[in-house]
Amino acid sequence: MSCRIVIIYPYFTPAKKAGGIVSSLSNLVNNLDNYTFYIYTSCYDLNGIQLSININQWVDFSQNVKTYYSDAHDTVPIKTILKDINPDKVYINGIYGNKFFLKPLVALRNNKNQVIIAPRGMLHEGALKVKALKKKIYLTAIKVSGFLKSMCWHATDEQEVNDIQKHFRNSKVVLAQDTTPLKPNFAPLNHNKQKGQLKLVFLSLMTEKKNLLFLLQLLQNNPELQITLDVIGPIKDHAYWNTCKVLIDKDDRICYKGQVAPSEVVNAMVPYDYFIVPTLGENFGHVIFEALTAGKPVIISHFTPWTNLINQQAGFNLNLNEDEWLSTLQKIIDIDNTKYQVMANGAQSYLKNYLKSYTPQKDYKPLFG
Numbered sequence: 001m002s003c004r005i006v007i008i009y010p011y012f013t014p015a016k017k018a019g020g021i022v023s024s025l026s027n028l029v030n031n032l033d034n035y036t037f038y039i040y041t042s043c044y045d046l047n048g049i050q051l052s053i054n055i056n057q058w059v060d061f062s063q064n065v066k067t068y069y070s071d072a073h074d075t076v077p078i079k080t081i082l083k084d085i086n087p088d089k090v091y092i093n094g095i096y097g098n099k100f101f102l103k104p105l106v107a108l109r110n111n112k113n114q115v116i117i118a119p120r121g122m123l124h125e126g127a128l129k130v131k132a133l134k135k136k137i138y139l140t141a142i143k144v145s146g147f148l149k150s151m152c153w154h155a156t157d158e159q160e161v162n163d164i165q166k167h168f169r170n171s172k173v174v175l176a177q178d179t180t181p182l183k184p185n186f187a188p189l190n191h192n193k194q195k196g197q198l199k200l201v202f203l204s205l206m207t208e209k210k211n212l213l214f215l216l217q218l219l220q221n222n223p224e225l226q227i228t229l230d231v232i233g234p235i236k237d238h239a240y241w242n243t244c245k246v247l248i249d250k251d252d253r254i255c256y257k258g259q260v261a262p263s264e265v266v267n268a269m270v271p272y273d274y275f276i277v278p279t280l281g282e283n284f285g286h287v288i289f290e291a292l293t294a295g296k297p298v299i300i301s302h303f304t305p306w307t308n309l310i311n312q313q314a315g316f317n318l319n320l321n322e323d324e325w326l327s328t329l330q331k332i333i334d335i336d337n338t339k340y341q342v343m344a345n346g347a348q349s350y351l352k353n354y355l356k357s358y359t360p361q362k363d364y365k366p367l368f369g
Helices: 020-031 078-085 098-107 132-145 158-167 212-221 238-250 262-269 286-293 322-333 337-356
Strands: 004-008 036-042 058-062 065-070 089-093 115-118 152-155 172-175 198-203 227-232 254-256 274-277 298-301 315-318
Touching (some): 004 078, 004 098, 078 098, 089 098, 158 172, 198 322, 238 254, 262 286, 274 286, 286 298, 298 322
Parallel strands (some): 004 036, 004 089, 036 065, 089 115, 115 152, 198 227, 198 274, 274 298, 298 315
Antiparallel strands (some): 058 065
């Protein structure tokens, strides 16, 4: 009998607005068909709308995956769920929340050797700057409680290993890179760039961590730039979005295009020259993976695992300094199509090289057994 793994996170497929962690978990269970997974999640999408699924019961998701979509009135406690399954491991994603973080930890307080916590970039320095005081108080309380002592942590890159050990010293940390589609559908490279113009796309969740406001202010301060920017993605932080929208409405070069289904992200990027997100921190960045799949060179900060882009002619890693971003944008406005095609090919080649070392069943064996 295969190992039984319970995965806990507030959102799962068919949720379409909750970002990259949903993609990570979907890829995880698709990649690791040598395990039996039980996914305990909510029946809501990020905007609070209930999904069209059966609730408060186990349903078959695939051959090796069952899913429990719990609603706000569900009377079955997580302790009962876990007792009935008797899992080998419980894989908790994220470090916030009551129903999908604290309550499972309480239920497992006498079985800490079963627990794996995946912070999913939430301990990254950039992520902790958003609502910094509230997060500092919360993390301090968690540390003082000793609640997480002796539990295993999952990091998806070396930076996350350091982030975990910085906040939870002497913790056991297992490094296994984030899961991706085993065979991504690379888009045809038939997009042509016009010299003297630049078509950018920002496609992501609308949250402070994605740092859209930085980009909007840069464009506002430089009205002469021959740039168009389309903004795509679901709105998570409405207060932050309202601040951004004021600048979007003032600039004819910028347009909010709403959102697209996760399955349509790659196709949505095809009409653009470059993908751009000045993020404050990503532990993986699935949308960056999808941009590279689409053959879009990416313009991002240093706070992601996607590094050394310029040497691979796949894009740019930039410091969060307006002058540096402005200088880069001015240069690539004047790139002609011949030079652009080198970078488009470089984007897909960069991703293909990454996938050569992608061995999820081997990587996750130390984590799940």
